[in-house]
Structure formats: C-alpha cells, structure tokens
Amino acid sequence: MKVKIGVLAMQGAFVDHEKALQMLDCETMQIRTVEQLNQVQGLIIPGGESTTIGKLMDQFGLIDAIQERSSQGMPIWGTCAGMILLAKEIEASDQLRLGLMDIKVRRNAFGRQVDSFEVPLDMKEIGDEPFPAVFIRAPYISEKNDQVKVLATHEEKTVAVRQGHLLAAAFHPELTDDSRMHQYFLDMVQRSL
Ligand SMILES: NC(=O)CC[C@H](N)C(=O)O
Numbered sequence: 732m733k734v735k736i737g738v739l740a741m742q743g744a745f746v747d748h749e750k751a752l753q754m755l756d757c758e759t760m761q762i763r764t765v766e767q768l769n770q771v772q773g774l775i776i777p778g779g780e781s782t783t784i785g786k787l788m789d790q791f792g793l794i795d796a797i798q799e800r801s802s803q804g805m806p807i808w809g810t811c812a813g814m815i816l817l818a819k820e821i822e823a824s825d826q827l828r829l830g831l832m833d834i835k836v837r838r839n840a841f842g843r844q845v846d847s848f849e850v851p852l853d854m855k856e857i858g859d860e861p862f863p864a865v866f867i868r869a870p871y872i873s874e875k876n877d878q879v880k881v882l883a884t885h886e887e888k889t890v891a892v893r894q895g896h897l898l899a900a901a902f903h904p905e906l907t908d909d910s911r912m913h914q915y916f917l918d919m920v921q922r923s924l
Contacts, residue, residue: 734920737762737771741787743779743812747905751913757920765796773806773920776813776829778867778903781838784812785827794829801831806896806919814899815870822873832894835874840888841866852902854883854891857911864890864902871901896923 736752738745740761752759752775762768774797776784788794801807807829809817816828820835841848846868851861864885872889875881883891883900890901898919904912 733758734772734917734924735760735770736773736775736917736920737768738775738777739784739788739793739813741779741784741791741793743784744777744810744903744905745775745779747903748775748777748810748913751905751910752917754910755913755917757917762793763791765792768793768796768800771805772924773916774800774808775916776807776809776816777905778811778813781812781815781821781828782826785816788816788829789827794827797829798831801829801897804896804923806898806916806923807831808898808900808916808919810900810905811867811869811903814872814901817897817899818872820874832892832897832899833876833878834872834892834894834899836870837873838870839868840871840873841869850885852883852885852890854912856882856893857915862904862911863907863909864900864904865906866890866902869901872899 735758852864
C-alpha cells in the first residue's frame with residue numbers, strides 16, 4: 732500500500748509541497764483537522780509565516796495532536812517557517828510552536844539585504860550533486876544538542892538537520908524541481924512503518 736503524507740495547510744507554501752510529493756510514489760493530503768492528521772503516516776510543515784501558522788494550528792487543536800503523533804514516531808519535516816515551528820527555542824520570541832526538536836533558531840537570520848537567494852548546497856545525505864536551495868527570509872539554527880545531526884551548512888550556518896524521525900530545512904525544497912529531499916523524507920516515512 733502507498734503511504735499517505737500530509738501537508739499542513741494552514742497558510743504558506745503547502746500547494747508546492749503537495750505538487751513535489753505527487754511526482755513521487757505516495758499519496759498526499761492537505762491537513763486542516765485532527766481527523767485528517769490521523770489518516771497520514773508522515774507530515775510536512777511548510778514555509779510561510781510561522782506566527783500565523785502557529786496560531787492557526789493552535790485554534791484547530793493541531794499542536795497537541797501533532798505532538799502526540801510525534802511521540803509515537805511519525806516522521807515530520809519542517810521547511811523554513813515549519814523548521815521554526817519544530818524548534819524548542821526561537822530567539823527573542825514566545826510565539827506558539829510544536830517545540831519538538833532540540834534546536835534553537837534565529838528568524839529572518841540572513842539579513843534584510845538578502846531577503847531571498849539560491850545556492851548550491853552540499854548535502855551528502857541525499858547524494859553527491861549539490862542541492863539547489865532557495866532561501867526566502869530564512870531562519871538558521873544557532874544552537875543544537877548532540878541528538879541533532881547536521882545535514883547542511885551555508886556560510887558556516889546550520890541550515891538542515893535531522894533528529895531521528897524529525898527533519899528540518901531552513902530553505903524551500905518544494906520550489907525547485909529537484910525532488911531528492913522529498914524522496915529522502917518519503918524514505919523516512921516508509922521505514923517508520
Ligand atoms: N519563507 C519562510 O517560511 C519565512 C519564515 C518567516 N520569516 C517566519 O519567521 O515565519
């Protein structure tokens with residue numbers, strides 16, 4: 732049976748993640764309710780505005796529900812704002828969050844003059860070819876503990892990590908036609924079953 736991967740659809744870049752997943756061998760579902768969450772075997776939290784996504788998740792009862800599924804080992808991947816929402820610590824912010832990963836993040840961390848840029852990123856975990864990473868008002872990881880594995884850095888800043896069943900990237904893999912990160916997450920989901 733094909734696995735079904737949910738894309739949290741509160742706000743932000745969820746449609747592009749769905750399109751990226753549809754190129755792969757899996758089913759997808761937009762997630763707005765706890766009932767929908769309970770029908771998927773993995774979850775992507777997209778980029779967007781992390782404060783808005785956090786508030787909406789809370790209103791829909793999804794913070795508790797996602798924390799519960801995570802405690803049972805369901806793979807979760809946060810990109811950009813989604814990475815912020817996965818972090819236990821967000822510098823200078825008390826915004827609502829899932830707080831699942833042992834990372835501290837800094838929002839809008841690459842400075843105003845470079846709101847958005849694309850770089851070839853070395854990420855051996857997904858292959859030898861560099862990954863075309865699109866950063867949009869991106870955060871980075873300023874601290875982490877030993878449980879967290881660094882997958883990629885840009886200018887010595889940590890921008891992609893994995894902690895067991897949790898994956899986070901500061902950039903937007905759904906905006907390129909390189910599907911290796913989505914395939915990597917799909918593999919995590921298939922292995923978790
Ligand atoms: N592209 C993005 O997801 C940007 C994240 C946004 N700066 C935030 O803090 O929520």
